[in-house]
Amino acid sequence: MDFQEKTGLPHTQDVPAFLEGLRRLKEESGLTLRQLEQRAAAKGELLPRSTLSSMLSGRRLPRPELLATFIRACGHEERVDAWLAARDTLAAGLRSEEDPAEAAPAPAAPAPAAPAPAPAPAPDGPNPTAAGPGPVPAAPVPDTDTEGRGTHASRSRPYRRLLRPRLLVPLAVVALVGATAGVLGTRSEDPGPGPATAADAARESSGQTTTRTAREKGEIPRGAIRLHPLSADRLCLTDGHVRDGRYHSQVAVQRPCDEAPPQKTELRREPGSDGYRIQWHHPEFGTGCLKVLDSGPGKGLLEPWDACDRAELFQVVPAPGRGVVTLRTEGGRCVGMAEPVTAERTEAVAQRCTTGRHQLFRVEPAD
Structure with a gap:
């Protein structure tokens, strides 16, 4: 049985079959993700392990340049054109299915x-x-990308689309409730915790941001850390997959802390900003920073992206309790645990800010 017959390339009629062919190609190469990355680098090409992992476990067509690099790294230079042709055929079919009116705007x-x-x-x-x-x-409004997603495999395409809504949300909020000075403080939504609101006001009047105060108080350790959701303090926020299988890339979930290694977590201050990146380090997948997904089956989830400069910039807001903080997103939401909040492998999601323990995280050194 020749290579094409085993991979199903001549009979690739849909995206799942195409991706299955790529997975078989990787298995037949006998190479690890790291080895594939190294082989690509030896030819002057980029093939990050995390990007490759998401491509092989995803549900979307890879970018042409990523596909070509992968095929070459697997040792099949002569097959690149055939794979690209099959990919382009599928992409054209997807475009016609998703936007049938695109071909006839003239009438x-x-x-x-x-x-x-x-x-x-x-x-x-x-x-x-x-x-x-x-x-x-x-009529011509649809601007959907039938190939790109917010996954590692297609991160470069949706950056602008994903970032633009987050910039508009805070502006809309300010316009609607601009008469209230505390509109950006989540505690202002809840009339209960008066002392916390007063503390926030004191920090603002002193010219300090909440995140800077958190660092100065020692509530954000430097280096590797653990993030414990207070709703399940025995668990740690780390990498995993959604339980219902609706999204195939790695996302942030809560798991037993002893299962977190070898992945390490850091809160890295963004130069020239009061915000922080939640940065992951993994010996196989490399470095990635968490980004809130704004659309698609993974909407609201936190996914690691290779391009940290385009990942989420979190405000780390001190909360009552030693080392306890809330993680506020660029869109004014808060990171919290989905239901059930105490179960292992529950996903972290961006939610409307509340005072619940599922949105509070205790930060401590990992060592």
Whole structure:
């Protein structure tokens, strides 16, 4: 049985079959992720282990350049064109399925060219000419990427789309409730804990941010740390997979602390900022920083991304208790544990901020 027949390349009719062929190709190479990365580097190419891991365990088509690098690293230079052709065929099919109207936007154009017969614009009121150009731009709005996702394998494509909504959310919040000076403090939503709100105000009036105060208080140790959700203090926030299988890349979950190694966690201060990156270090996958996913099956989950400069910038806000903090996202949400909050392998998600223990984390040195 030749290579093409074993990998199913000639019969690849859908994305799952295509990805299964890639997994078989990796298995037949007998190479580890690290070895594949090293082979690519020897040719002057980049093939990060974490990116490769997500590509092989994902559900989306890889980028063409990533696919070509992987095929070459597996030792099949002569097969690159065949794999790329199969990928392009699948990508074209996905685009036509997701956006069938894209191929026929022209028929909609004549509508504004004939404002005289006004039966359609009549319901809009006494100004039918103003209504004419309105519906036309609505047709080409879809800008979906049928190949990219917020996974490691396709991180470079959705950066701008994923970051833009987070920039708009705080602006919308400020516009809606700008009359309240404490709109960015999550405790202002809850009238109960007055002392905590007063403490926040004191920090702001002294010109210090909450994250800077947390570091100065020693609540953020340097180096490797453990993040214990107070709702399950015996567990640690580390890498894992969602329990229901809806998302295949690694995400942040709570597991027994002795299962966390060899992955290590750090809170790294962003230069020139009061924010922190939650950075993971793994001997096989390398370094990645957590990013909140804003769309797709992984919406709300925290996924490690290779490009730390485009990952989430968290505000680390001190809370009552030694070393206890909340982790606030760029969009004004808080990191918390999903239900059931005490169970092993429960996912961390971005939630509306509350005073619940499932959104409080105790930070301690890992050693």
